[in-house]
Amino acid sequence: MDWKEIFISNTDWESVFNIVFRTFFMFVIILLVLRFSGKRGVRQLSVYELAFILGLGSAAGDPMFQLDIPLIQSVLVFAVVLIFYKIITYLMSLNKKVEHILEGSPxxxxxxxxxxxxxxxxxxxxxxxxxxxxxxxxxxxxxxxxxxxxxxxxxxxxxxxxxxxxxxxxxxxxxxxxxxxxxxxxxxxxxxxxxxxxxxxxxxxxxxxxxxxxxxxxxxxxxxx
Ligand SMILES: [Zn+2]
Missing domain, CATH: 3.30.240.20 (bsu07140 like domains)
Structure with missing residues (x-):
């Protein structure tokens, strides 16, 4: 086993600083989007909310360490998912049937x-x-x-x-x-x-x-x- 290859590989100081900045940037974006989605913390999620969170999942995490992904692409994914979330939430508020299909009923x-x-x-x-x-x-x-x-x-x-x-x-x-x-x-x-x-x-x-x-x-x- 080549432990150095597994843990460090070609990581140099430049990529370390790169990762620190990317992580900080994405963290701020995640916070902003979650605040803007209107959710108040997550104790338990409905299926629809879970889909929203999963949709953001890899767009949030991958650019933190995948140095070849431009941050703008990730921000774009966030914007699109958030817009869909807002539109669907609005449709659900207009129509109970849509709400039951997407969220289930008690x-x-x-x-x-x-x-x-x-x-x-x-x-x-x-x-x-x-x-x-x-x-x-x-x-x-x-x-x-x-x-x-x-x-x-x-x-x-x-x-x-x-x-x-x-x-x-x-x-x-x-x-x-x-x-x-x-x-x-x-x-x-x-x-x-x-x-x-x-x-x-x-x-x-x-x-x-x-x-x-x-x-x-x-x-x-x-x-x-
Ligand atoms: Zn019985």
Missing amino acids: VYIIKDGKLLINQHEHQSLSQDEFFAELRIQKVRHLGQVEYALLEINGEVSILFYPEKEVRYGLPIYPHEYKRAENLQENQYYSCMQCGETVQLTADMPQCTSCGHKEWAVSLNIPVTP
Whole structure:
């Protein structure tokens, strides 16, 4: 292995200064374009916003060290992508349909403490990811949740039941989300697949909603503030 060739090759002091200047220049351009796009920081991006960022990606980074790329070409790419972004954003503000096509629409994933499985299947969010998102938002079991909505930027919005209306529901913490072994009568159990919650009357039931056969002991603890 020729380590000098890998790490240094034909880099001389002139190209070092060249790279420092190019990086500084592109950094300023990136900042200006992002500020001018009107975005306020990026926690999570919609698909359309992600396309905008990806479009800028290599136009931003490559000219920093590829010394044969004139900076004007990169600035041109930035200008064109920004203009497209602005035009499309404007079209979306005029027409809801365009917005739904480009950004998707929010989807309900919980209603009355139950997972809406059929709709959920179409989403790219796995049950693990979804439970993690709920736990971060202080959900301990689904009986606390009246509605949960998957937003277009991938975040989950939750409408909680008021304290007095909290019902029995499926626990979502790993130490509680586990298969109940000895089912007892009159105890509440939740389907581990869809969250359907029943008070046990006869023997081992099958979930009437989804046909699943694994049950976890339900909780009805209110949301801790
Ligand atoms: Zn079920």
